[in-house]
Amino acid sequence: MSESPITGLNHVAVLVRDIDASLSYYTDRLGLKVLSDERLDAVGVRLVFLDAGNAKLQVVAPIADGPIADHLRDHGEGLHHICLEVDDIEGAVQELAPGQEVAINRAGDRLSCFLPDRPNSILVELLQYEK
Amino acid sequence: MSESPITGLNHVAVLVRDIDASLSYYTDRLGLKVLSDERLDAVGVRLVFLDAGNAKLQVVAPIADGPIADHLRDHGEGLHHICLEVDDIEGAVQELAPGQEVAINRAGDRLSCFLPDRPNSILVELLQYEK
Numbered sequence: 001m002s003e004s005p006i007t008g009l010n011h012v013a014v015l016v017r018d019i020d021a022s023l024s025y026y027t028d029r030l031g032l033k034v035l036s037d038e039r040l041d042a043v044g045v046r047l048v049f050l051d052a053g054n055a056k057l058q059v060v061a062p063i064a065d066g067p068i069a070d071h072l073r074d075h076g077e078g079l080h081h082i083c084l085e086v087d088d089i090e091g092a093v094q095e096l097a098p099g100q101e102v103a104i105n106r107a108g109d110r111l112s113c114f115l116p117d118r119p120n121s122i123l124v125e126l127l128q129y130e131k
Numbered sequence: 132m133s134e135s136p137i138t139g140l141n142h143v144a145v146l147v148r149d150i151d152a153s154l155s156y157y158t159d160r161l162g163l164k165v166l167s168d169e170r171l172d173a174v175g176v177r178l179v180f181l182d183a184g185n186a187k188l189q190v191v192a193p194i195a196d197g198p199i200a201d202h203l204r205d206h207g208e209g210l211h212h213i214c215l216e217v218d219d220i221e222g223a224v225q226e227l228a229p230g231q232e233v234a235i236n237r238a239g240d241r242l243s244c245f246l247p248d249r250p251n252s253i254l255v256e257l258l259q260y261e262k
Contacts, residue, residue: 003162004161004162004163005161005162006162006163006183006184007184008183008184009140009143009183009185009186009188012140012143012210012213014251014253016251022251025250025251029250030136030137030215030227031134031135031137032135032137052139052140053140054139054140054185054186055186057140057213059251076252077251078210078251078252078253079143079209079210079211079253081210082143082188082210084183085184096160096161119153119156119160120145120147120153120209121207121209122145
């Protein structure tokens with residue numbers, strides 16, 4: 001994929017109402033290991049990352065008012081977004097969303113943003129690990 | 132993940148109305164390569180698999196009446212399912228859906244099924260490549 005800014009699929013996100021009530025399906029039934037359990041107060045979410053081997057599942061729930069809480073109220077639980085990994089998030093944003101305002105967030109060693117376009121109603125996140 | 136039947140995330144599926152109208156976002160914008168373009172007449176779908184590196188994206192559209200056409204009419208375009216790879220699909224079905232009737236389909240060297248449970252409203256497919 002020499003011409004693509006995309007280096008891989010980082011994770012698929014599942015939006016849930018209550019992580020504690022939902023997690024056992026992924027950990028006990030599917031047997032996936034928890035990689036991290038984080039609260040991002042700036043975005044109003046709790047995130048649990050699960051190891052699916054080549055990629056991760058993210059279970060996300062709102063912990064405050066905001067776009068994630070709004071989405072849950074309007075659309076219910078379900079698949080929420082896919083996150084594509086890139087080596088250079090600023091270059092990828094310029095290429096994929098030229099001239100558009102895109103906020104890049106930082107969480108630990110991750111830089112990420114959501115693309116403003118929603119092709120086929122899907123929400124696409126980009127993620128770069130800081131070197 | 133020694134206790135898990137899951138060996139990886141095979142693909143994430145995006146349901147679209149018209150593959151020809153939708154594909155350029157994934158190929159031209161994101162720069163992903165097409166791996167295969169298939170019609171599964173038994174299921175009434177056309178599937179295009181795209182290479183995201185460590186995993187695949189599947190773009191799926193109905194080509195006949197059936198559950199995929201029904202889902203599109205009722206819910207519109209968007210993320211449709213995740214597909215988890217297993218080494219032994221029959222064993223995984225017994226473990227993940229004990230006592231439930233699950234139809235295992237064959238397409239080329241792939242055996243696959245959808246789990247009857249929909250945790251957090253997500254649809255989960257299992258896939259085994261035949262040795």
